[in-house]
Amino acid sequence: MSSQLHGAQHFDKSKRTKIEFSEDAMKTVQTIITHYPEGKHKSALLPILHIAQAEFGGWLSPETMDYVAFVLKIKPIEVFEVASFYSMYNLQPMGKCILEVCQTSSCWLNGAEDILKYIEKKIGIKVGETTKDGMFSLKAVECLGSCGTAPMMQCGASYHENLTYDKVDKVIENYSADGKLRSYTDHDYKNTL
Numbered sequence: 001m002s003s004q005l006h007g008a009q010h011f012d013k014s015k016r017t018k019i020e021f022s023e024d025a026m027k028t029v030q031t032i033i034t035h036y037p038e039g040k041h042k043s044a045l046l047p048i049l050h051i052a053q054a055e056f057g058g059w060l061s062p063e064t065m066d067y068v069a070f071v072l073k074i075k076p077i078e079v080f081e082v083a084s085f086y087s088m089y090n091l092q093p094m095g096k097c098i099l100e101v102c103q104t105s106s107c108w109l110n111g112a113e114d115i116l117k118y119i120e121k122k123i124g125i126k127v128g129e130t131t132k133d134g135m136f137s138l139k140a141v142e143c144l145g146s147c148g149t150a151p152m153m154q155c156g157a158s159y160h161e162n163l164t165y166d167k168v169d170k171v172i173e174n175y176s177a178d179g180k181l182r183s184y185t186d187h188d189y190k191n192t193l
């Protein structure tokens, strides 16, 4: 997935106690909704779920999905169906940095399996797990559309391409030092509105 398509302005990513978009996020949500005619607001669901995920701790709880359904005036089950289909939405708490390693043909042929094993060993978890300090989660995902720069992985809105063990070391060290939650909305969303 292109980070440009799913980038967004920097919303407040601190853990929120109330399930309600911040003022900035709500403005963006309302702008996205205006792109679709009345009765077709469900079409705005994908970008709004990215914003919700960034706003509410990096995952979509049942309460968050209900809230998104309320905002879009659609049924909660319609939100769940979409959120549970795509690998970029998390239905449980995750680490601040989710390392999504592509495992499809081009990446696989270029050593993705070894990269994945290397990451597992480096951060001490298996695919599907989160480190004890809550910093990293690891996912094996399908093609991310960057087959020409295989092997690659995504973390939030950033692509890390032509991966080598050295590059993986640097990425992990930089994210660890930074300690921030990374999301698909980390780039300026306004460029795409």
Ligand code: FES
Pocket: 102, 103, 104, 105, 106, 107, 108, 142, 143, 144, 145, 146, 147, 148, 150, 152
């Ligand atoms: S096969 Fe990995 S990005 Fe397409």
